[in-house]
Amino acid sequence: MRRLLAAMGKPKPSDAGAGLVTGLFSIPEGMAYASIAGFNPIAGLYAGIVPGIVGALTARTVLMITTLTSAIALTSQSVLQEAGLDPADPGNVATLTLLAGLVMLLMGVLRLGVAMSFVSNAVMTGFSAGIALQIITGVLKDATGYRPQGHNRLYQLGDWIVHIGHWQLAATLIGIATILVWALARMVHRLEPVALLVAMIVVSVAVAVLGTDVELVRDIAHIPAALPGFSAPDLPAVPHLLGGAVAVALVALAQAASIGSSVPNPDGSRSSANGDFAAQGLANLAGGLFQSLPSGGSLSRTGVSVSAGSRTRWAGVFAGVLLALVVLTCAPLAERIPMPVIGGLILVVGAELIWGKRHDIMLVLRTSWLSSAAMVLTFLATTQLPLQQAIVLGAVLSLLLYCVQAARQTRFRALTRDPRGDWHLAEPPERLPPGDVTVLNYDGTSFFAELPHIEQALPRTDDARDAVLILVLRGAPDVPSSSMAKVIRRYARELHNRGGRLILAGVSPSLERVLRMTGIERELGPGGVVPAEGAVFAPLNRAMADARSWIASRPGGEAPGGDNRHAPPATPT
Numbered sequence: 001m002r003r004l005l006a007a008m009g010k011p012k013p014s015d016a017g018a019g020l021v022t023g024l025f026s027i028p029e030g031m032a033y034a035s036i037a038g039f040n041p042i043a044g045l046y047a048g049i050v051p052g053i054v055g056a057l058t059a060r061t062v063l064m065i066t067t068l069t070s071a072i073a074l075t076s077q078s079v080l081q082e083a084g085l086d087p088a089d090p091g092n093v094a095t096l097t098l099l100a101g102l103v104m105l106l107m108g109v110l111r112l113g114v115a116m117s118f119v120s121n122a123v124m125t126g127f128s129a130g131i132a133l134q135i136i137t138g139v140l141k142d143a144t145g146y147r148p149q150g151h152n153r154l155y156q157l158g159d160w161i162v163h164i165g166h167w168q169l170a171a172t173l174i175g176i177a178t179i180l181v182w183a184l185a186r187m188v189h190r191l192e193p194v195a196l197l198v199a200m201i202v203v204s205v206a207v208a209v210l211g212t213d214v215e216l217v218r219d220i221a222h223i224p225a226a227l228p229g230f231s232a233p234d235l236p237a238v239p240h241l242l243g244g245a246v247a248v249a250l251v252a253l254a255q256a257a258s259i260g261s262s263v264p265n266p267d268g269s270r271s272s273a274n275g276d277f278a279a280q281g282l283a284n285l286a287g288g289l290f291q292s293l294p295s296g297g298s299l300s301r302t303g304v305s306v307s308a309g310s311r312t313r314w315a316g317v318f319a320g321v322l323l324a325l326v327v328l329t330c331a332p333l334a335e336r337i338p339m340p341v342i343g344g345l346i347l348v349v350g351a352e353l354i355w356g357k358r359h360d361i362m363l364v365l366r367t368s369w370l371s372s373a374a375m376v377l378t379f380l381a382t383t384q385l386p387l388q389q390a391i392v393l394g395a396v397l398s399l400l401l402y403c404v405q406a407a408r409q410t411r412f413r414a415l416t417r418d419p420r421g422d423w424h425l426a427e428p429p430e431r432l433p434p435g436d437v438t439v440l441n442y443d444g445t446s447f448f449a450e451l452p453h454i455e456q457a458l459p460r461t462d463d464a465r466d467a468v469l470i471l472v473l474r475g476a477p478d479v480p481s482s483s484m485a486k487v488i489r490r491y492a493r494e495l496h497n498r499g500g501r502l503i504l505a506g507v508s509p510s511l512e513r514v515l516r517m518t519g520i521e522r523e524l525g526p527g528g529v530v531p532a533e534g535a536v537f538a539p540l541n542r543a544m545a546d547a548r549s550w551i552a553s554r555p556g557g558e559a560p561g562g563d564n565r566h567a568p569p570a571t572p573t
Contacts, residue, residue, distance in 0.1 A: 014310065018311075019319040024322070027045065028345050029044075030067065031334065032044070032345050034293065037076060040222075041342075043068075046292045048068065049287075049292070051067060051286065052067050053321070055067075055279055056314075059275070060276050062269070063313075064276065064302050066283045067301055074387055079244030079245070079247060083237070084240070091232060092241075094288050095235070098288035100245045100249045100294045101283070103281070104280045104284060107277045108274045112274070112277070113273030120371070120398040123394040124394075130381070132354045133153050133157070134383075137160070138346070139350075140156070141343075143344055144343075146160060152383055152384050170213065171214055171215075171339075175340045175344040179199075185198040199341075200342075216336055230290065247388035249294075251391060252296025252297070259302055263302055280295070280297060370401055377393070378390065413428065415441055431459055431462055432464040432495075435466040436468075439540065440469065442472065455491070461498040465498060466500065468551060469495065469502050471488075473511065474539070488502075505530040506531075509531070
């Protein structure tokens with residue numbers, strides 16, 4: 001315990017204030033997120049207590065706040081719904097939370113934080129926009145009294161607009177009043193971090209004073225004035241929720257992945273994606289046993305905490321403790337909150353999410369049509385498919401986008417040398433010149449999708465008698481590709497049949513082993529494979545010397561020397 005406290009450091013006075021603001025901000029957001037996903041609103045508050053405290057104590061990103069987010073809540077609802085399980089059953093929720101926590105912890109322990117970098121910005125932007133639409137359409141009934149029809153979210157939004165005459169006047173006016181009070185509170189600098197809370201309190205009090213007859217929180221759920229109790233998982237539900245738990249974990253981790261780079265540690269220490277993954281896993285493993293919904297790092301809640309002056313981990317701890325006190329003392333009052341107020345607050349959250357992504361959306365649209373297509377497809381998937389399926393589709397789109405871009409970037413560049421001895425990059429020749437040495441540098445990933453492009457880029461061997469091609473593979477990946485080995489073998493045989501020779505320079509140990517085991521090294525002959533060395537140009541120098549000797553040994557051959565591009569560097573580095 002002493003070591004833990006020493007690692008946390010002493011709390012700063014500003015940490016207490018930041019914890020207070022963050023805790024108050026979490027009350028309306030936590031209740032709203034839980035409500036929109038069909039869970040008891042109290043579960044949204046519980047998600048900020050135990051997970052919030054454990055996450056604050058263990059995260060490598062010191063100021064990260066771990067709690068429920070809208071995307072996590074909606075994904076959890078979708079997973080339980082697809083599995084045919086009741087989201088109101090505490091055992092089902094506990095099972096899902098614990099499984100998601102286990103997946104997060106394993107990803108952290110196995111150091112799979114780099115996997116999140118393969119989820120492209122285009123896909124995450126489309127997913128976030130789709131989540132925002134789900135948030136908005138999910139509370140249209142609460143905010144206006146009319147439940148839109150249809151399965152597709154875009155269709156629901158259109159149906160809601162068309163049936164404006166079916167909106168209930170009282171609910172609609174309360175929802176509008178909530179948004180107006182929120183907007184006015186944001187104009188006051190000191191009230192900006194708690195504008196949602198101000199709107200919730202002011203409009204709820206006004207509805208109670210006026211006696212307006214609308215649906216209240218107590219009409220849909222009971223909020224006990226007690227701390228979260230022990231909640232045992234339902235083990236028979238594990239097989240039904242395992243795949244969905246992976247989806248929940250991926251959503252949570254993808255949302256939290258950008259926090260470390262956005263919020264640097266005040267003490268100068270470096271954050272770690274793997275450490276944050278493990279911390280969120282521990283937070284869910286602890287929270288799952290105490291009635292918490294799945295949780296993850298929240299960029300919005302972290303931003304509120306930082307803006308309010310947080311400097312150490314204690315800010316997150318204080319926020320969790322404050323939430324616990326609020327639940328103990330103010331739970332009966334929370335039951336009196338009108339549902340149109342909750343609906344208005346969630347409409348604000350959804351609109352803010354879309355507004356916050358406007359720059360990312362425009363950036364993707366201006367980048368390339370492939371990125372734009374990935375963003376649009378992911379967005380459409382979230383409006384039609386269950387979220388866990390949309391997540392898988394988005395991940396597949398990210399991988400396809402990466403593969404296409406990687407294949408496009410692969411190329412050969414000729415290495416030429418000027419009279420001063422400086423080396424330059426140039427376009428590769430269309431044909432290998434006979435009786436001469438050509439040097440090409442390979443820059444790629446050895447990914448099989450790029451191979452047709454690679455073979456087309458290699459110089460033709462129509463008149464390659466006594467020609468030598470030196471292929472510099474120093475930039476090739478350490479993980480060799482069998483497909484790449486096949487290309488090398490085919491080209492080497494083709495060149496050999498034309499009376500030429502292929503030499504590979506700067507070969508990594510792993511690729512050299514593959515060439516030896518597949519017999520390609522033997523086919524290339526002595527000196528055909530020149531291993532990489534510490535000196536960058538040393539393998540190329542050796543390959544150039546071997547190439548000249550080979551040409552000179554050919555019948556009627558003469559070592560090339562007049563062409564500048566074939567001379568070795570004067571001073572290897």
